[in-house]
Amino acid sequence: MKVYKFGGTSVGTPDRMKHVAELITADNEKKIIVLSAISGTTNTLVEIGDLFRLGNIDGALAQLEELRATYDPFIQSLLTKASNKKIAFKIVNQYFDEMHRLIHQPFYNQILKIIVINGELISTHLFQTYLNEKHPGSSGLIPASEFMYLNESEEPNMALISAKLESLLNQNTAYELHITQGFICRNCSGGIDNLNRGGSDYSATIMGAALNVQEIQIWTDIDGMHNNDPRIVDNTKSISNLSFEEAGELAYFGAKILHPTCIIPAQQFDIPVRIKNTMKPLAHGTLITSNQNPETVKAIAAKDGITAIKIKSSRMILAYGFLRKVFEVFEHYQTPIDMITTSEIAVSITIDDPKFLEQIILDLQKYGKVEVDVNQTIICIVGDMVAEQKGISSEIFKALEEIPIRMISYGGSRNNISLLVKNNLKEKTLKSLNSHLFNL
Ligand code: ASP
Numbered sequence: 001m002k003v004y005k006f007g008g009t010s011v012g013t014p015d016r017m018k019h020v021a022e023l024i025t026a027d028n029e030k031k032i033i034v035l036s037a038i039s040g041t042t043n044t045l046v047e048i049g050d051l052f053r054l055g056n057i058d059g060a061l062a063q064l065e066e067l068r069a070t071y072d073p074f075i076q077s078l079l080t081k082a083s084n085k086k087i088a089f090k091i092v093n094q095y096f097d098e099m100h101r102l103i104h105q106p107f108y109n110q111i112l113k114i115i116v117i118n119g120e121l122i123s124t125h126l127f128q129t130y131l132n133e134k135h136p137g138s139s140g141l142i143p144a145s146e147f148m149y150l151n152e153s154e155e156p157n158m159a160l161i162s163a164k165l166e167s168l169l170n171q172n173t174a175y176e177l178h179i180t181q182g183f184i185c186r187n188c189s190g191g192i193d194n195l196n197r198g199g200s201d202y203s204a205t206i207m208g209a210a211l212n213v214q215e216i217q218i219w220t221d222i223d224g225m226h227n228n229d230p231r232i233v234d235n236t237k238s239i240s241n242l243s244f245e246e247a248g249e250l251a252y253f254g255a256k257i258l259h260p261t262c263i264i265p266a267q268q269f270d271i272p273v274r275i276k277n278t279m280k281p282l283a284h285g286t287l288i289t290s291n292q293n294p295e296t297v298k299a300i301a302a303k304d305g306i307t308a309i310k311i312k313s314s315r316m317i318l319a320y321g322f323l324r325k326v327f328e329v330f331e332h333y334q335t336p337i338d339m340i341t342t343s344e345i346a347v348s349i350t351i352d353d354p355k356f357l358e359q360i361i362l363d364l365q366k367y368g369k370v371e372v373d374v375n376q377t378i379i380c381i382v383g384d385m386v387a388e389q390k391g392i393s394s395e396i397f398k399a400l401e402e403i404p405i406r407m408i409s410y411g412g413s414r415n416n417i418s419l420l421v422k423n424n425l426k427e428k429t430l431k432s433l434n435s436h437l438f439n440l
Pocket of ligand 1: 007008036037042043119182183196197198199200201
């Protein structure tokens with residue numbers, strides 16, 4: 001058994017949906033197919049929810065009807081038989097009618113969660129209707145809301161997911177293809193919830209881990225993870241093999257192709273993850289496993305929107321407890337720290353969520369002088385950089401000769417060297433590192 005996940009653009013047009021159907025029926029292997037919403041739908045549902053929350057009922061309903069209308073031509077060109085078109089229209093209208101009804105109710109927060117999952121409900125139903133037309137009897141739909149449970153810490157409840165999913169599959173053994181929704185889950189109180197934006201990758205790796213499958217394939221519109229940002233740097237290359245640690249660092253520090261948390265279940269249960277391109281299905285893509293691979297530096301990624309905070313205390317010399325107090329401030333405001341560098345009298349920390357910045361600064365001022373730099377970018381160099389290896393840092397420093405660096409973090413793990421630069425130097429830094437590290 002394998003898990004295949006297709007994102008919003010891969011199912012974004014009727015032709016692309018048909019192409020996905022071809023890909024998954026090219027062999028007779030049993031598969032679980034996880035789908036995102038058709039591209040654009042979740043964004044629109046979020047906007048509709050916002051209008052509803054702000055009390056703009058007419059605006060929310062108008063946008064809902066606009067979205068409903070986009071499904072008409074989609075169904076018309078996806079399906080051929082009139083009876084299947086009728087089924088598809090009925091399903092889509094049921095979901096839209098229900099959202100229409102909800103928007104007429106008094107607002108409460110949970111409604112937003114119920115609205116936003118409709119994208120995945122609709123895409124999976126349409127896709128399965130198409131499969132039924134092309135390959136009758138080959139596929140069944142399993143609702144994510146019947147097995148994807150989170151626990152009290154909002155983590156996947158793996159034991160429960162595994163038991164529920166196995167039992168659902170056992171009830172449908174006749175099917176080769178099991179279609180299900182990404183993103184959708186239930187929280188620990190049983191309420192409808194979601195795995196956050198872009199969470200379908202996470203759904204797929206949770207399912208793969210829960211069923212201990214042979215491989216999880218994330219199908220997207222690029223041929224794997226690239227060794228630099230292809231939007232900024234020319235001639236980037238797809239990386240054939242990455243370790244879980246390297247892929248995790250890359251996903252967290254900017255490579256948009258994978259949801260950062262999705263590596264965790266695959267790594268925990270040691271299930272290979274392969275990133276594939278729907279447009280080039282024969283290309284190798286990127287294979288992520290527990291193997292460490294020989295090349296030293298594999299990729300460079302950038303994460304924008306970073307704030308750097310420096311806390312300078314003359315009393316830090318030979319003092320202990322200072323760092324604990326600093327960290328406690330961030331813990332109190334539930335603000336994760338990305339990078340950290342220290343000197344004997346100061347510590348610099350970066351965050352990507354400035355929601356509580358003002359309060360954090362006020363609290364930190366109790367311990368020293370605080371300086372803040374906004375609009376920073378973390379440049380992350382990922383690979384297998386064992387401490388014994390010589391030459392990598394000198395190559396990196398050579399590349400950075402012309403670039404003012406705000407922070408450098410090296411040695412935190414063997415897989416990552418991070419630099420902090422002003423956002424307007426991102427392009428120059430990525431290009432210069434690229435030519436020094438990859439085009440030797
Ligand atoms: N549809 C959701 C989103 O757009 C989840 C996903 O596509 O991964 O965020």
